[in-house]
Amino acid sequence: VFGNHVSGATAYAMRNQVAQMDVDFEDAISRDFTTDENINAVYVQDTIELENAVVIAGVRYERTKTDSKAYDQDGNRTSSDKSYGFLSPSVTVKYFINDQVQLRAAIWRGLSRPGFTQTAPITSVNYGTAGDVSGSVGNPDLKPYEATNFDLSLEYYGEDMTYAAIGIFRKDIKNAIYPTVQKVATINGIAFNDGVETWINSGDSYINGLELNGQYGWDNGLYIAANVTFTDSESEFKFEDSSVFKTPFRKLAEKAANISVGYDKGPWDVRLAGNYRSEYIDWLADEDGDIGNVSKNNTRWVAPFMQFDLVAKYKVNENLTARFEAANLNNRPEYYYWGNKGQLSQYDIYGKNYTIGVEYTF
Known part of the structure; x- marks a missing residue:
């Protein structure tokens, strides 16, 4: 027994009241904001070609300044400004073992600004x-996110469409951004002591990964391609009593893969692809929790997802190509849950999507 509910007839009758409703423009204004962002950058880069290798090295410096204006719940103006610099060196080495096999390595720093x-x-x-x-x-x-990245891969390029590669990577990340509810926080000069919904930076994070790629084609135009990525990740947080807790890195699935089967010969180019990812973390602590009380049950997760898509192109002549696309053929919904799949948070049904078009090149 869930309790008393409005009858269906009454619910439908409520639709007639919509015309009498007024728009709360003050509430709309409270969501408006203006942000000016200025980025100045300077970089230098050089390419060194050796007998069996190519080295690309460079360094970039960026200076970012932002000014934002918004409103509070009473329509009063609020403002903020911030500026910071970022130095980003990078080195990429490509070594040719022979005509078909090459080794690629890279190290660089990257920046991702908050939204x-x-x-x-x-x-x-x-x-x-x-x-x-x-x-x-x-x-x-x-x-902003700051990441130091390391990549190493071994790649094989065979005849026609034959290709295979294995790669490993490491990302050391600072200041990963998470949406959450903080029990106690001082933000933009306001001291909250009974909960505030906001965004925070985590402490140190890391991502370790392994990538496998392969592709093979036959003379009759058929081909198959597949790749899979495995990751292990962690973000670290501190809260009021200086305790530490750790979570997987937000928005990152531990497993991701896709496989494509296609035909590419003559005027036809047809591909059927399946894309998969495992579950990942979306939100730390729900509206009834706080950052000091994070557990699996009050952390929002996105369920595993698998989707099949079809793309077919027919080249009528050198200038005209007809195209057909079908997305989400298996009509896969996407859903979010708190802790376990029995605690549903959000359920989205996108349906199948079909597109027919032509491309003409002058």
């Missing part, structure tokens, strides 16, 4: 009679 919505000072504060302060706010103090 504008994450840093805009959009503010909603609730002041309780007992001095409790709660609400939601963008976090202008967010730092």
